[in-house]
Amino acid sequence: MQESGCKLEHSAASKFREQIMSGQWSKVDATLIEMKPLIKHQRHLQVCLYTSNHKSVVLGVIQVKMRYHIMEQKFLELLEDAKLLEALACLRNQITPLRIYVNKVHHLSSLLMITNPKELQKAANWDGKSHKSRAKLLEKLQGYLPISVMMPPNRLKTLLTQALVYQQSQCLFHNSFELPQYTSYSLLVDHSCLRHHFPSITTQVLSDHCDEVWFCCFSHDGSMLATGSKDSCVIIWDVNPVSHKLDHARSLTGHTYGVGYLSWSPDDNHIIACGTDESSELWIWNARTGELRTKMNHSSEDSISCCCWTPDGQKYVAGGTKGQFYQCDLDGNILDSWEGVRVQSLACLPDNKTVISADTQQRIRAYNFDDMSDYNLIKEDHPVMSFSLSTDGHFVLLNVATQGVHLWDVDDRILVRKYQGVVQGFYTIFSTFGGTNDEYIASGSEDNKIYIWHRSREMPIETLCGHSKTVNCVSWNRAIPSMLASVSDDGTIRIWGPQEIEDEDSENEENMNSLNDEP
Numbered sequence: 001m002q003e004s005g006c007k008l009e010h011s012a013a014s015k016f017r018e019q020i021m022s023g024q025w026s027k028v029d030a031t032l033i034e035m036k037p038l039i040k041h042q043r044h045l046q047v048c049l050y051t052s053n054h055k056s057v058v059l060g061v062i063q064v065k066m067r068y069h070i071m072e073q074k075f076l077e078l079l080e081d082a083k084l085l086e087a088l089a090c091l092r093n094q095i096t097p098l099r100i101y102v103n104k105v106h107h108l109s110s111l112l113m114i115t116n117p118k119e120l121q122k123a124a125n126w127d128g129k130s131h132k133s134r135a136k137l138l139e140k141l142q143g144y145l146p147i148s149v150m151m152p153p154n155r156l157k158t159l160l161t162q163a164l165v166y167q168q169s170q171c172l173f174h175n176s177f178e179l180p181q182y183t184s185y186s187l188l189v190d191h192s193c194l195r196h197h198f199p200s201i202t203t204q205v206l207s208d209h210c211d212e213v214w215f216c217c218f219s220h221d222g223s224m225l226a227t228g229s230k231d232s233c234v235i236i237w238d239v240n241p242v243s244h245k246l247d248h249a250r251s252l253t254g255h256t257y258g259v260g261y262l263s264w265s266p267d268d269n270h271i272i273a274c275g276t277d278e279s280s281e282l283w284i285w286n287a288r289t290g291e292l293r294t295k296m297n298h299s300s301e302d303s304i305s306c307c308c309w310t311p312d313g314q315k316y317v318a319g320g321t322k323g324q325f326y327q328c329d330l331d332g333n334i335l336d337s338w339e340g341v342r343v344q345s346l347a348c349l350p351d352n353k354t355v356i357s358a359d360t361q362q363r364i365r366a367y368n369f370d371d372m373s374d375y376n377l378i379k380e381d382h383p384v385m386s387f388s389l390s391t392d393g394h395f396v397l398l399n400v401a402t403q404g405v406h407l408w409d410v411d412d413r414i415l416v417r418k419y420q421g422v423v424q425g426f427y428t429i430f431s432t433f434g435g436t437n438d439e440y441i442a443s444g445s446e447d448n449k450i451y452i453w454h455r456s457r458e459m460p461i462e463t464l465c466g467h468s469k470t471v472n473c474v475s476w477n478r479a480i481p482s483m484l485a486s487v488s489d490d491g492t493i494r495i496w497g498p499q500e501i502e503d504e505d506s507e508n509e510e511n512m513n514s515l516n517d518e519p
């Protein structure tokens with residue numbers, strides 16, 4: 001403080017803190033009066049305080065509230081010490097004249113009948129006469145004071161936690177649900193995760209489909225994976241929560257023209273399967289039993305190639321490129337429809353009433369099923385082949401023909417970033433958000449690879465090789481952030497996971513070198 005000339009807090013605040021923590025209640029009033037000129041924006045409510053020398057002092061509303069909390073602590077400590085008469089005097093002469101928190105004052109008066117300290121603490125929801133209760137009181141009082149008078153509570157801990165959050169945001173491979181704690185890491189070095197904790201190698205190859213595999217998606221709870229194929233079959237795979245291996249649970253067969261799109265219900269009990277642009281059918285299966293619940297076929301002229309569930313799970317929306325766009329109940333009954341809307345991809349916003357769609361006019365439009373209104377959200381210069389919505393509904397990820405993967409802010413309707421590397425022609429390729437807090441983006445590609453980006457960077461941080469033909473779709477397991485699935489025209493499903501290596505020092509050095517090479 002002497003060297004920098006920066007004053008952390010006023011001398012009266014330091015004295016005030018010491019008096020509170022030591023329980024010097026008779027001295028607190030004088031310090032509170034001393035601090036009055038330091039508290040700005042006092043309201044007109046005024047209360048007279050009679051000091052020990054019988055001089056009347058007028059307090060503002062902030063000081064009145066502070067004094068109430070102080071006297072409340074004093075009252076409770078006197079009760080715990082069995083000083084009933086002194087506690088009663090405090091209530092009558094120091095708390096009641098403040099004329100605030102009337103209900104609380106009545107509750108305090110009822111505590112006079114309690115003689116057992118433990119019962120008193122329970123009834124008052126109070127920690128007793130201790131350093132802990134006084135620290136809580138001080139933290140409450142600090143909330144009334146400007147930072148120029150007294151530092152906010154736990155300021156050092158807050159600053160250290162902010163530093164860790166920032167370091168994690170700069171770490172390209174931080175992919176954990178662990179919340180930043182200032183006790184979890186050494187503050188002597190910057191936080192850096194090792195690359196091998198990130199999905200980077202094939203841990204399992206599944207070849208149960210007998211033709212091109214077009215779509216895949218993990219259930220919301222991460223316990224199942226669904227895959228759809230040109231062979232007209234949906235396979236449900238169970239995910240082992242310990243070994244992270246997948247087992248073939250059941251097959252859902254009979255779909256005409258193959259399965260090009262799948263959507264899990266919010267509770268993961270049902271799954272919708274759609275076909276290609278030539279298919280007019282939509283199938284709703286019980287994913288846990290394999291039983292068919294509904295088969296929707298409104299018209300043989302329809303094209304039902306994409307769908308989405310409403311967040312409450314009571315309805316779904318389906319559409320296609322021939323101009324059909326329906327909202328239906330779980331039995332397939334059409335509740336509302338938009339005629340002439342040619343839909344490429346669909347998603348429902350968290351408000352449970354707005355559906356956004358990619359249409360054949362290179363737009364993302366919003367449709368409100370409450371008032372049947374619609375409006376433009378996003379306009380691209382090239383066809384939007386597919387899109388996915390972030391978990392919070394604030395961002396949308398587009399696969400744009402001949403352009404690649406674009407990230408848009410839905411609220412501000414602005415293009416945030418164009419991601420480099422992926423090969424995107426006119427095939428329908430599905431990208432996904434993933435990792436913790438949707439920090440990562442992954443996409444298939446027509447060059448048979450999978451590209452992974454940190455959401456804040458345009459260049460990929462991982463390129464995964466293994467498929468021999470176009471990678472049509474990728475899906476990130478939200479419950480297991482180190483697990484990624486991909487499907488390809490080569491007829492296989494690949495599960496990607498972290499690489500286990502022994503030499504962490506060499507891997508860490510590699511990470512630092514790659515960061516230094518970043519443009």
